[in-house]
Amino acid sequence: xxxxxxxxxxxxxxxxxxxxxxxxxxxxxxxxxxxxxxxxxxxxxxxxxxxxxxxxxxxxxxxxxxxxxxxxxxxxxxxxxxxxxxxxxxxxxxxxxxxxxxxxxxxxxxxxxxxxxxxxxxxxxxxxxxxxxxxxxxxxxxxxxxxxxxxxxxxxxxxxxxxxxxxxxxxxxxxxxxxxxxxxxxxxxxxxxxxxxxxxxxxxxxxxxxxxxxxxxxxxxxxxxxxxxxxxxxxxxxxxxxxxxxxxxxxxxxxxxxx
Amino acid sequence: xxxxxxxxxxxxxxxxxxxxxxxxxxxxxxxxxxxxxxxxxxxxxxxxxxxxxxxxxxxxxxxxxxxxxxxxxxxxxxxxxxxxxxxxxxxxxxxxxxxxxxxxxxxxxxxxxxxxxxxxxxxxxx
Numbered sequence: 195x196x197x198x199x200x201x202x203x204x205x206x207x208x209x210x211x212x213x214x215x216x217x218x219x220x221x222x223x224x225x226x227x228x229x230x231x232x233x234x235x236x237x238x239x240x241x242x243x244x245x246x247x248x249x250x251x252x253x254x255x256x257x258x259x260x261x262x263x264x265x266x267x268x269x270x271x272x273x274x275x276x277x278x279x280x281x282x283x284x285x286x287x288x289x290x291x292x293x294x295x296x297x298x299x300x301x302x303x304x305x306x307x308x309x310x311x312x313x314x315x316x317x318x319x320x321x322x323x324x325x326x327x328x329x330x331x332x333x334x335x336x337x338x339x340x341x342x343x344x345x346x347x348x349x350x351x352x353x354x355x356x357x358x359x360x361x362x363x364x365x366x367x368x369x370x371x372x373x374x375x376x377x378x379x380x381x382x383x384x385x386x387x388x389x390x391x392x393x394x395x396x397x398x399x400x401x402x403x404x405x406x407x408x409x410x411x412x413x414x415x416x417x418x419x420x421x422x423x424x425x426x427x428x429x430x431x432x433x434x435x436x437x438x439x440x441x442x443x444x445x446x447x448x449x450x451x452x453x
Numbered sequence: 454x455x456x457x458x459x460x461x462x463x464x465x466x467x468x469x470x471x472x473x474x475x476x477x478x479x480x481x482x483x484x485x486x487x488x489x490x491x492x493x494x495x496x497x498x499x500x501x502x503x504x505x506x507x508x509x510x511x512x513x514x515x516x517x518x519x520x521x522x523x524x525x526x527x528x529x530x531x532x533x534x535x536x537x538x539x540x541x542x543x544x545x546x547x548x549x550x551x552x553x554x555x556x557x558x559x560x561x562x563x564x565x566x567x568x569x570x571x572x573x574x575x576x577x578x579x
Binding site for chain 1: 454455458459462463465466470474476478480481484489490491492524537538539540541548549550551552556558559560561562563564565566567
């Protein structure tokens with residue numbers, strides 16, 4: 195602080211007690227993530243999830259890539275083995291939550307209105323509306339969007355990104371921020387591969403590797419059941435690796451380095 | 454358009470700082486944004502005045518420093534620049550690299566003023 199007049203400016207900018215250059219203020223170094231509050235809330239969520247013994251998986255994709263269908267098939271495939279609950283993010287309607295409940299799992303809907311992504315505070319609110327006793331895996335079905343959700347850590351343990359064969363296999367190259375964040379890439383609607391004709395799963399995998407991402411690439415059809423066993427094995431292994439109350443493996447897997 | 458949400462987050466941090474330091478005006482807000490942050494600088498510049506209207510950040514100037522995409526090879530050890538959607542080692546071509554720069558989304562610094570700008574004619578100093 196300036197000793198001449200007590201202002202927060204630089205004393206050298208003063209003449210006879212008055213700021214000479216009012217255009218120079220006090221620089222305060224912050225070096226925080228731009229989404230500092232969200233990251234703080236996400237860390238709080240992650241601690242909650244781990245204390246409850248949950249594996250939390252954030253599902254992201256473009257709209258219509260088959261997130262809800264994959265969840266329905268997953269709930270059925272895990273029935274009697276692991277208990278699933280779902281936080282559903284959508285701009286409008288409770289339709290997806292109804293589908294999840296019909297498949298036999300608890301679902302809490304977040305309707306975001308015009309917001310194009312979920313954030314950690316929304317997920318925190320939804321988590322407290324959930325009866326998580328006895329739940330093993332909590333899925334967060336993010337808003338269908340390959341851009342915005344990638345920037346927001348929700349407190350998840352793993353990010354799963356879906357790419358349906360009806361989209362281009364070069365999506366990872368077009369949306370590098372999203373696909374770089376993937377801990378697993380699920381190529382979905384595999385039953386349509388032949389009808390589509392020009393989608394090559396290997397090419398999609400190469401585009402993912404070109405983002406320096408070593409994540410497993412699974413080829414799945416929720417409709418025919420192809421690949422569901424590999425997907426269920428991955429979930430079972432990830433759940434077992436978490437253990438109860440073991441937070442040692444916790445890390446923000448959203449691809450961003452936040453100071 | 455998550456840039457609006459990001460602007461709100463930056464604004465809250467700047468307003469907190471202004472309150473702590475008893476500043477009545479915020480000048481430059483310096484950000485570092487990498488190409489892999491998923492943030493569009495020009496959208497951020499357009500959105501900030503909308504969220505800052507009516508606050509001490511109303512006249513703040515957003516300054517964006519970009520960060521280069523750089524990778525370090527886990528196979529040959531080379532350090533090189535890369536395209537944001539082709540994170541490959543420039544020396545040996547492998548994708549087995551670690552991103553060392555390029556995904557930054559940092560609020561670096563905030564400039565605080567104790568006085569209102571002179572053109573407003575209501576300086577607090579005598």
